[in-house]
Each structure stands twice: as structure tokens, then as C-alpha cells.
Amino acid sequence: MPAKNAFYAQSGGVTAVINASACGVIETARQHKDKIANVYAGRNGIIGALTEDLIDTSQESDDDIAALRYTPAGAFGSCRYKLKSLEANRREYERLIEVFKAHNIGYFFYNGGGDSADTCYKVSQLSETLGYPVQAIHVPKTVDNDLPITDNCPGFGSVAKYIATSALEASFDVRSMAKTSTKLFVLEVMGRHAGWIAAAGGLIDDHGIPVLVLFPEIEFDQDRFMAKVKAMVEQHGYCTVVVSEGCHWPDGRFLAEQGTKDAFGHAQLGGAAPVVANMVKEALGYKFHWAVADYLQRAARHLASKTDVEQAYATGKAGVEFALAGHNAIMPTIKRVSSDPYRWEVGEAPLSEVANVEKFMPREFITEDGFGITAACKEYLLPLIQGEDYPPFTNGLPRFVTLKNAAVEKKLAAFEL
């Protein structure tokens, strides 16, 4: 079979290690030039495919591709753009095929989360429905750790390590200050629906820190929370709270939606952390500090988990190997063989079972009172944050790569999104 080209794109929110998956895809493809002539990356995700805005990765040096392994965020640009169903938007699928044909693309690697798995699944069906042969492989990526079947998602381990480390460090700080000043530290973390990242904050209780976790999976109960904070401060002198951005009231409203207005009458967008902090101040009078980590947590390549980097690379590599072995409509997964010592291998899952399924924290990973994590949860989490994998630093700052991202010459008429 003559060689075909591959299309690779990054989708949705980026992570500290999504480029490590890109590195795995491209380096592995380069080892099989007899079958994969070139990897074209979509500039800004699937939009690059639709607009025929392709990046010629063959123009990047081996060194620069290797540097993707330690460079955070999406080197080719990502996007938030979900393909509708074939019935609802046949035009876009026909355009994809037109672009694939024009550039001899036979492999489609899509690096993203749940929505992206759905897009990838739809593309995988193009062979059948529109008669164009393409093998579509979804490479898993999400800080939220909410993809099904796979034991964990590349991207999560690093944010978990960052949040646990940051919460530990800040807790040492508040412990120092508690006698005459700050008694409460509130750290807001990502995870609108699933509390995996917040759970990582719970790991610090094994380091002697009084910590409460507020999960999106548990309805917020203000009275019980206040009683917990009070008890912890009375016992330890201080308390750390890790609150998920998805923490919500029984009626579904997020804590962050306070219905507050600014001086001009506009709705004030705050975070959950200041809301929780002010609530405690109001009820108990404790001086507080709060932090919202936001992008810092998912971009923090300087503190990536070595395990996570290895798994991100491995799923990218496996994606290419599965494709070369003729697979279609699948996602490489991480299969846990054992927790202690931690051993894992790459498996695969059919995209039909991955697309649009969210994996939440199981109830048995959350303590009975709803404010902490159980031993089973720690056994699950700890292997994922093992090992450090520091990027090189030059002149005091990480030396990340910015690729040339040269465009492939267009062959088609323009396409309106």
C-alpha cells in the first residue's frame, strides 16, 4: 500500500502534556515513513482541517519535535469546536473528506477529551457513510480525568501533582501565619463536573494538613461545612479548603454564581474561592487568603508528573501503532496492572463506548462526611503523580519550544465555517 499522510490535531482545553502526545505521534510516524509519508497538523484543531489550514510538521527538526515532550499547551493551536451530527451538518463532513483527499490523508489522530472523542468517532464512520477510507484514532487528553474505560487520562496526573504540591506549600504558609493572621486558605481548582482535581488536594492530609475538599459530586451543605471548618481551626489553628469550580448548591447553582453586581449593575463574575472564603469570614470571623489557580494548574509543565508525561507520550505512540495495525474508531487507554508497585500498560477502547460518557468520582473515593478522600482514592491517585520530569531551564526560565508551524500549500477553495 503506498504511503498516506496523517492528520493530527489538538482539541479543547490544553494541558501540560498534550504536546508530549503530539511528540509521541510525530516521532512514531517518522519511524514509519513507508506507511505515513508526513504528519499534517491542524492549525487550531479541527478548524485547521475544515479551512485547509494545515501545518507541515516535516519542516520541524527532530530536536524541536523532541522538545514538545517538555513544552506545555498546544503547539499547533487548539479549538473549542464540536462537529454536529452527519445529518445536521453534512457539509462539514464532506469538506473534511475533500481536504483529506486533496492531501492524501489516510490517518486521523485527534487529541482531546470527551467532546473530541465524539468528533473522532464521527470521522471514523466516514469510510462507511461517505465512502472515504480514513482510520480515526482518538488520543486521550484531559485534565479533568473524566474519560471512561481508561484508568486515567494523560494531563490529569500533572495537574494533580501541581494542586497537591501547591496546596501543601500554601498550607505550610497559613500554618506559619495562623497565630495572629490568616487561619483559612481556600484554593479553587478546575473540574466543573468531576472532582478528580479537587480530590488531589485531599492527598495533603497525609502530610499533617487539616484539609477539606468541596467536590462537584457532593451538594454543598453550608452548615455542615462551617461546623467542619470551625472544628479544624479549633483543633489545628488553621484549615485549608480545596474547592472545585463545580461545587454547587442543592438547586444546582454554582457557588461561584453569587448573583452579585458591580458598581455599574453588571453581573460580577467571581470564583468559588472568594465566595467560600467570605462565607467563612462572615460566619466565623477567620482572616483568610484565597487563590484561583486557573490556567496555572493545567499549564504547569515545570511540575509535571513523570508518570503522566510517559503516559501522554505512550498513548500518542500507541495511536500511530494501532493505526498502522489497521485499527479504526478506537482510543488507546491506560490499563492499571497494579497500584503498588504501580504498573500500567496501554490498552484500547472502542470510541462508540468513549464518546460523550463522563466518568465521575465514585462515591467510595469520597469520605462518608463528603469533605475528604478515602484510602481507596489515595491508592488510585498516588501512582499518577509519581516522579518529576523537569523541563530544561535557560537563564532562569523553562526553555520551551515554539514551532515554525509552516503552512501546507492550499489546493482548495476557501471554506466558510
Added chain:
Amino acid sequence: MPAKNAFYAQSGGVTAVINASACGVIETARQHKDKIANVYAGRNGIIGALTEDLIDTSQESDDDIAALRYTPAGAFGSCRYKLKSLEANRREYERLIEVFKAHNIGYFFYNGGGDSADTCYKVSQLSETLGYPVQAIHVPKTVDNDLPITDNCPGFGSVAKYIATSALEASFDVRSMAKTSTKLFVLEVMGRHAGWIAAAGGLIDDHGIPVLVLFPEIEFDQDRFMAKVKAMVEQHGYCTVVVSEGCHWPDGRFLAEQGTKDAFGHAQLGGAAPVVANMVKEALGYKFHWAVADYLQRAARHLASKTDVEQAYATGKAGVEFALAGHNAIMPTIKRVSSDPYRWEVGEAPLSEVANVEKFMPREFITEDGFGITAACKEYLLPLIQGEDYPPFTNGLPRFVTLKNAAVEKKLAAFEL
């Protein structure tokens, strides 16, 4: 001269490296047991001296004292408590002398910022004014970098490295997302009066990032800021803003004080970052993300600057050496010998010239338009963030030390603060 004991205390907001100074003090004192019999640490700063709540550091192993070098925050507890003048509160000074006498304390090492230098200076005068011989040495510490005479303050280099690295990583993230999603990222940093920390965020423009810095030294001009943001987003597709918590309007009001009320009519405490982000959204419609680093930045020992750790240790060590050489009422300083290559040595400054003086960013370190840093500023900042000094990690998290902090037996009646 028979050996005397030393008193050491940590004061004010803690840092990632204040314990490295403690390590320098205690390790150096241990090498001179003929002159310094023991180091008593104040539990929670000067409060520990006033309440005779002293920690016997001789009960800590050499290994645990060595581990202070890589443990963030204040190992003995800090406090926010400023001694009034001798005239205004003679009772507290007399109590200090009573405690010093009871525990044979002849050396006073106070590890803090500007307010603490003032306290230390007052204690240094006790020999003359109250007839008790004590040598008082101030060991500099502040993330704000606002102490005079010294070229820089231990604590600052690490927070600068953390902010520059975090801003760089998050900027790679927003650059990835900008096509269809986030175009503006706002990072709020510490520094109520002096913009040194914010300035560190400006270092990333040498890494190709369009970044604007909002300093407390420059009155906020909303129209000019908006024009800058617009121009940057139009040119680069995105923009990063690093805003100091001390950024304020021409009338002195902090940006963070928006006069907003929550649902119960209480004043809403937010940060400067959400205010700036919402302001841009309102004017230009850009989707944004914002982060407030708060304690994460000053506790981030995992990303400490090696230069900073070395200087923190060196000033602690020098403090003891100056005391043994008979000095009083001084602060060890960092003297810059050259910037490139960076060379420094320890000097000393009289406390009379340090106490209550704040050092702001010189105007020539800020670009003419007020939104960036100059080449001179970069030449000043870059040496301070050089080198990495990672703490050891065990099981995925940093292995920090928590000391035993055993109390010295009390000899005096209780004292009401």
C-alpha cells in the same frame, strides 16, 4: 566571655526561603558553641519572646535543620505584630529584657521585612536605653523586594521565578486557545506598594509573549490600557496581563475595591484580576481567564531560585558571623558586584537606615508607556531567578520537614499581650 544563647524569630509574611535563612542562622551558630550555647526560636515570632514561648532548637537533629533549606514558610511560626516605640509601650520592652535575662539571651536575630527591621532596631537600642546588653541583627526577608540599601531581598528571587514561569506557561495555554476561545489571561500577583513581583511577569516578553504589566507605581489609566490590550490582541491574537494587587486608580482606590455588594448587601472582596478581566470583556468582548496566585507564589518552594536560596542562607549565616564579630543594629545585605556574569557578596547596612524605608521600582525600570519593563530592569531581575534548587520528592510530593518545636521550660510569670 561565657557563651550566651541566641534568640531567632520569623516575622511578617513568610516566603519560600525564609527557612533557608533560619538554616543559615542555626547551622552557623552550631559551629560556634563556645560563644552561642543554643538558639531559642520564638514560637510565632516576637510573640514567642513576649510570652516566653521559646522553642529549643537544640532538640532538632542536624538533618532536620538542614531540611529547613528546602522547606517553605516559617518553621517556627511567624506573626504580624509590631512593637510600639519605647515611650508608647515600655512594658513590652521590659518584658523582652526579663525574658532575655531569664534565658541568658545575648543575641537577637530577627528575620523579616521593613516593619521587622524597625522592631529589630528598637531591640538593638535596649543596651543603651534599658541597660541590657543584646546584639540585634536583622536578617532580611520579603517577597516584596522593598527593603532599601540591599540590592535585593531574599524571598523575592523565588517568587519572581515562579511568577515569570507561571505567566510563561499560562501564556502558552492562552495562545493555544485564542482562535476560538480565551484571548486574554490575567494573572494577579502580590505587591501592594512596590511592583517588583509584577515586573517579573514582564520578563516573558523576551519569550515572544505579548504581555502588559500593571504596576502599583503607575496610576491606572483605563483608556490607555484598553487601547494596549486591543492592539496586542489584534496583532498577536491574544494577550497576557500581569496585575499587581496594588494597582490603583488615580484617586488611590485599589482596582480590587469595586464597591460591589453580595446578595446580602455585604461588601464583596474580589481581586484585581477579575476586575481587569471583566473590564476588558465589557469594552472589547474578549473571552478571558484569570488567576490569583496569592500564597501559591510565595510558598512555591518547588520552583525556588537557586540564587535566592543561596542568598537566604548566606544572610542568615552572615547575621551570626556579624554578631560574633561584635556588630549590633545592622542587617546583612546583598551587594551586587556585577550583573553579567552575576556576582554578589554579603555587605551590611545600619538598621537606622533600613527601618521603615520602602524601595519602589525606579521609573527607569518601567517602560515609558507604563505597561512593561525596560532592558535595565531585565538586567536587574534576571540574575535573581537563576538556577533551580528542587526539594526532594517522596511518593509524588515534596518532602518538607516539620520540626518538633519542643518548648523551653518557662521560668517567668505569664504575660498578657
